Amino acid sequence: MSQDKTKKRPVVKTLLIGMISIALYTALLLNQDIINSTFARGGLYALLPIATAFIFSFIHGSFTGNFWTSLGIEAKKRKKTEGK
């Protein structure tokens, strides 16, 4: 069989990171009033939205990457098989 069929897909990892991602979004939407009023204060508080963006991109980015891999949608495999 082809190698990609036997290769394990990161389903468990995807589910775990997915749950963390959903938790982050739930926390954001449940506390939107306090988050909005704090994050929009300007000045040094500007670091809060920036930090949030980095955290979400790290967690949710990892989730979305694993999500497509779990579905078997990956980059085209290179022809070169030599040189491990």
Place this chain on the structure above:
Amino acid sequence: MHDIAKEAANFINLDVINIIYLFVVGFVGGLVSGFIGSGGAFVLTPGMMSLGVPGLVAVASNMCHKFPKALVGAIKRAKYGQVDIKLGIIMGISAEAGVLYGAHIQQNIKSAFGDAGSNLYVSVSFVVILAIVGGFVLRDAWKTYRSGSTHEEEKLTRLAKWVQSINIPGTMVYFKSLNAKISVLFTIPLGFATGMLAATIAVGGFIGVPSMIYVLGAPSLMASASELVIAFVMGLGGSLKYAMGGLVDIRLAMIILAGSLFGIQLGAIGTTYVKPFMIKVVMGVIMVIVLFSRALMVPVYLAQLGVIETLGETTVKVLKNTSFAIMIMAVLIGAFIVLRAIWQGRRAEKVATKEAISHS
């Protein structure tokens, strides 16, 4: 506390429909960005404004979703060996200066000619730049397709050969995407122009990517991937500026990001299945369609400025709605081409694998 309440009052209430809408628009925008390095932003900002988000909050929130999206896209495409980080950062820094200058010009035009003047300036910039650059990119892609050389390595333009042949001591930097040393005196104005365009029409990549391909001589795949680094640098600086003014609605930014990160991963994967000229096709098609969208709005702003006769209310409404619909169509067509390319590429790969197995 009152000030805070006033600021927060600028932020809209989000219901499930709004969230789904932002997620889907984010996904489509992300898909296109992952593939051509930019795009999507010009739909996101008006998309948010159509929900009642004030213009500046929409621009700020779009910016705050753009830099984390570009970061994720750049990391993904770096794994495929497509990113020239050095070129991206050097152009990104000069683009930041371009953004500040572009915003300054915008402000001056707004204070001199009002909102209609500012909108006219944005639309005319769109039409002129997209007509020249988009037309050129699309013509080049068409010529490659017609000549049947889509499999061959991209040839350097005469301009890129000249740029790579110039030696200005003390300014020469080696870039891996060009496999050559060029003077940063060439990259600085290109980065600056990218930033200025980003400040004007929200999509700097329409200058950034073609300039890296045609002026510097970078391959299309590397140019579109390195554009993500430029977008990250520009987006981070811009977001910080807007956040300091309390204008970022983090909920909007993160919901769009939720969709766009699904899209950007898929768009990045798509680049590994296509021939390089497809980057030019998608970019050129989007640019030319968007150009028509903006051109429709020019008479509206000219009438508001009193240059031409006042238009009827219905005419204005029809022009506005058609313009918005064409813009959405541009991104959807881009997304369709990307998805189709992935689908066809994967099918061809499966057939090739089957054949290889049956031959072994």
